[in-house]
Amino acid sequence: xxISIEEVKKIAQLARIKLTPDxxxxxxxxxxxVLDYMKILNEVDTKGxxxxxxxxxxxxxxxxxxxxxxxxxxxxxxxxxQIKNNELVVPEVFED
Amino acid sequence: xxxxxxxxxxxxxxxxxxxFTSVELTxxxxxxxxxxxxxxxxxxxxxxxxxLEEAKIADGLIKAGSxxxxxxxxxxxxxxxxxxxxxxxxxxxxxxxxxPPFNATVIAKIRNxxxxxxxxxxxxxFGHGASNxxxxxxxxxxPRDLAKVAGGSSGGSAAAVADNMCVYAIAEDTGGSIRQPAxxxxxxxxxxxxxxxxxxxxxxxxxxxxxxxxxxxxxxDTAVVMEQxxxxxxxxxxxxxDAVPNYSREVEAKIKGRRIGVPKEYFNxxGLDEEVKKITEQQIVxxxKLGCKIEEVSLPHTKYAIAVYYIIVPSEDSSxxxxxxxxxxxxxxxxxxxxxxYARSRAAGFPEEVKxxxxxxxxALSAGYYDAYYKKAQTVRTLIKKDxxxxxKKVDALITPTSPFPAFGIxxxxxxxxxxxxxxxxVSPAALAGMPALSVPCxxxxxxxxxxxxxxxxxxxxxxxxxIGDKLAV
Numbered sequence: 001x002x003i004s005i006e007e008v009k010k011i012a013q014l015a016r017i018k019l020t021p022d023x024x025x026x027x028x029x030x031x032x033x034v035l036d037y038m039k040i041l042n043e044v045d046t047k048g049x050x051x052x053x054x055x056x057x058x059x060x061x062x063x064x065x066x067x068x069x070x071x072x073x074x075x076x077x078x079x080x081x082q083i084k085n086n087e088l089v090v091p092e093v094f095e096d
Numbered sequence: 097x098x099x100x101x102x103x104x105x106x107x108x109x110x111x112x113x114x115x116f117t118s119v120e121l122t123x124x125x126x127x128x129x130x131x132x133x134x135x136x137x138x139x140x141x142x143x144x145x146x147x148l149e150e151a152k153i154a155d156g157l158i159k160a161g162s163x164x165x166x167x168x169x170x171x172x173x174x175x176x177x178x179x180x181x182x183x184x185x186x187x188x189x190x191x192x193x194x195x196p197p198f199n200a201t202v203i204a205k206i207r208n209x210x211x212x213x214x215x216x217x218x219x220x221x222f223g224h225g226a227s228n229x230x231x232x233x234x235x236x237x238x239p240r241d242l243a244k245v246a247g248g249s250s251g252g253s254a255a256a257v258a259d260n261m262c263v264y265a266i267a268e269d270t271g272g273s274i275r276q277p278a279x280x281x282x283x284x285x286x287x288x289x290x291x292x293x294x295x296x297x298x299x300x301x302x303x304x305x306x307x308x309x310x311x312x313x314x315x316x317d318t319a320v321v322m323e324q325x326x327x328x329x330x331x332x333x334x335x336x337x338d339a340v341p342n343y344s345r346e347v348e349a350k351i352k353g354r355r356i357g358v359p360k361e362y363f364n365x366x367g368l369d370e371e372v373k374k375i376t377e378q379q380i381v382x383x384x385k386l387g388c389k390i391e392e393v394s395l396p397h398t399k400y401a402i403a404v405y406y407i408i409v410p411s412e413d414s415s416x417x418x419x420x421x422x423x424x425x426x427x428x429x430x431x432x433x434x435x436x437x438y439a440r441s442r443a444a445g446f447p448e449e450v451k452x453x454x455x456x457x458x459x460a461l462s463a464g465y466y467d468a469y470y471k472k473a474q475t476v477r478t479l480i481k482k483d484x485x486x487x488x489k490k491v492d493a494l495i496t497p498t499s500p501f502p503a504f505g506i507x508x509x510x511x512x513x514x515x516x517x518x519x520x521x522x523v524s525p526a527a528l529a530g531m532p533a534l535s536v537p538c539x540x541x542x543x544x545x546x547x548x549x550x551x552x553x554x555x556x557x558x559x560x561x562x563x564i565g566d567k568l569a570v
Contacts, residue, residue, distance in 0.1 A: 003459065007459075008455065011455050011459050012455060014458050015414060015442075015454050015455060015458040016421070016438040016439050017442045017446070017454065018436075018442070018443040019443065019451075023451075027451070027455055030452060030514075031455060031456055033514050034456060034513060034514055034517070035456075035459075037402075037403060038403045038406070040399070040400060041403050041407075041476055042472075043400075044397070044400060044476050046476060046479070049476075049478050049479060050475070050478055051471060051477075051478065052478040053304060053474060054334070055290050055304070055529065055530030056291040056530070058333070058334065061333040061334075063330055072198060075197030076197055078195075078197075079197070079424070080425060081422065081423070081426075081428035088423070090423055091437055093434060095433075
């Protein structure tokens with residue numbers, strides 16, 4: 001297999017997704033099939049070929065750096081899982 | 097004929113001539129939804145009350161003589177596109193409670209002129225799938241044959257249009273998500289050039305490929321919608337500033353003398369269904385009769401497109417979906433610490449395929465693998481794009497099947513992700529190159545399933561694609 005269960009555990013941790021042991025096994029198997037298929041790209045000689053990260057050719061698109069008022073503050077707050085005094089409540093980031 | 101079966105063109109005529117009202121037209125769509133959605137599951141949300149209110153307002157605009165081209169016409173929207181005040185889940189439970197406070201730019205353009213939002217269409221969660229079996233709100237059935245899939249990821253939108261539950265739909269296409277379900281359901285599906293329509297408010301998947309476009313009953317209708325939604329948007333820095341052509345006039349122009357390329361790689365593909373091939377070849381004969389010059393061409397890197405696509409898109413995806421963390425919006429599951437909160441919220445809120453794509457993307461971008469996967473895919477993408485650039489020096493457009501096969505059975509590819517990825521083999525290359533492409537229904541298999549033919553054009557030449565498609569659609 002191209003990817004081991006240990007590696008699946010590691011990337012799941014990086015991706016912040018809790019997996020069950022059964023899922024880890026299944027993903028190792030299915031992702032291995034996909035990664036094996038990707039080896040087809042080794043047939044292609046890409047020496048000296050530039051990367052394509054976009055197709056528009058647009059560069060340095062800028063806008064005026066002006067302050068704009070947010071007109072939907074109330075609606076945005078309403079979407080938050082937990083608020084206090086109009087501020088978002090999150091768990092502690094630092095431990096004592 | 098029932099009102100819900102009308103095209104945009106017919107609905108506009110009828111509204112203008114006061115043959116019926118937008119309220120009547122909207123009611124016809126709503127009752128069709130009521131009758132059929134329990135079998136097809138094309139809608140996650142139906143906006144019965146607000147749709148009728150919007151229709152009333154539209155009738156007022158029409159009466160006052162201030163109607164736009166889409167005023168009073170009921171449409172539906174893929175659930176991965178933000179609609180102000182209406183639930184937008186993208187087919188995933190992590191957004192089960194999410195009500196966007198804003199409209200996507202393309203949706204604002206339609207709603208500002210009095211378009212009537214009927215509801216939100218089911219889709220593969222976050223656009224991940226080619227069968228609409230990856231939605232956490234249940235699969236979508238093909239209206240032509242309920243035992244078959246509707247295609248994906250915009251399966252709900254294609255099914256809703258095909259079954260006359262709406263007049264047209266707005267959906268999203270990253271690597272075939274509009275065209276492939278349109279071909280499976282027998283309707284028109286259009287992916288514009290990347291950068292032509294604003295992506296603001298579209299939940300991002302593969303940001304360098306994502307496009308938003310219409311699903312309609314006629315090619316003319318696609319032209320009408322495109323004319324309304326296209327154009328530069330300060331809220332999406334990837335939109336181009338080029339003037340938007342008058343698509344609805346262009347679509348009717350003659351195609352005599354046009355050079356049409358037949359890319360041999362698409363027709364020699366292993367696994368290409370014989371009936372699909374035959375129907376596509378019949379369209380080539382038809383184009384010849386209409387005075388087009390047919391030429392065999394080659395896009396030599398076609399066979400690498402799926403591998404490139406399924407590295408680049410999951411990579412961009414894994415990064416884009418990082419925002420779905422249960423912190424600022426969506427469903428939060430409490431955990432013993434911050435990490436646990438993230439990991440539990442994401443585990444419960446994403447279906448299996450979304451997790452798989454995030455894992456593939458995270459792997460491809462991780463230290464030690466970046467060059468072998470992501471960088472390699474980005475360079476092969478350059479060669480795929482160059483294939484198209486080279487071929488469009490010789491021909492005006494390309495004709496291919498949209499999908500190598502017609503709609504397949506529900507569950508047939510469910511346990512084989514790679515087999516499902518291969519369903520995109522004909523639609524992903526043009527997406528990687530940023531070219532506009534249209535799927536047009538051109539016939540049925542002996543078993544009665546629709547077959548779509550794809551027209552691909554050069555970047556920002558949507559009008560050529562629409563013109564050719566208009567002559568083929570049945």
